[in-house]
Amino acid sequence: MSAQLRDTAGELGMLLWREHTLYRERSGSVVIRGAHVERWISLSPTGGRDQVLIRAGRILDGGTTAPARSEAVASLALGTAELATVCRRLLADTAAGPAPRQERRRSGRAKKAKAAGRTRKPVRGSRHTGLLSWLIILAVAAVVAVYVRNLALWL
Incomplete structure (x- = not known):
């Protein structure tokens, strides 16, 4: 299978691009660059x-x-021309997507956090008080009201 895959990839490389590099990864896949x-x-x-x-x-x-932007499963029995058509469609999908985001320069603290394996805290979307917080506030207010009422009854 790997020899057939390498031969097919070589033929695809010649059909897709005039200049290309072909190499095999440890996982057994063949990359056309x-x-x-x-x-x-x-x-x-x-x-x-x-x-x-x-x-x-x-x-x-x-x-x-960059990580793969599009993928498809195809049969090797289709032939090289049909596989090249599938590859061209995937390349068009890749080109249509947004440009890859450039890596920003990190501050010293962010570099240290990344090196230590920690991730940054996610940014909160809203600063409004949530429903659970309101329920807790109401429960505390009810307990205080019951305490004050019982205190007033004893006096």
């Missing part, structure tokens, strides 16, 4: 017979790859 178009395609074997998982993503500044 088009650096001049800043896109990549990954072909991974699936549990099905003659089926392949096709994933597409972007290449960020500096040469790192």
Whole structure:
């Protein structure tokens, strides 16, 4: 399966881009990297017979790859031209999405928190008092009112 996957990926690379790099990952998938178009395609074997998982993503500044933006499952029996059509559709979906967010510079405190494995607290969406808080306030007010009433009865 891996030899067939590599041969298919080589043919797909020639159909999709004039300049491409083909390499195999440890997981057994084959990646076609088009650096001049800043896109990549990954072909991974699936549990099905003659089926392949096709994933597409972007290449960020500096040469790192962004996570896959779109994916599809296709049969290797379709042929190279049909697989190239599926890949082009996935690449079009990748290009249509928003641009990848650039990594902001982190402050020293944020770097230390990330290194320690901690995450930042999520930002609260609203500062309004919630329903549960109002119920607690009402319960405390009721207890105080009962105490004052009982105190007044004793006097």
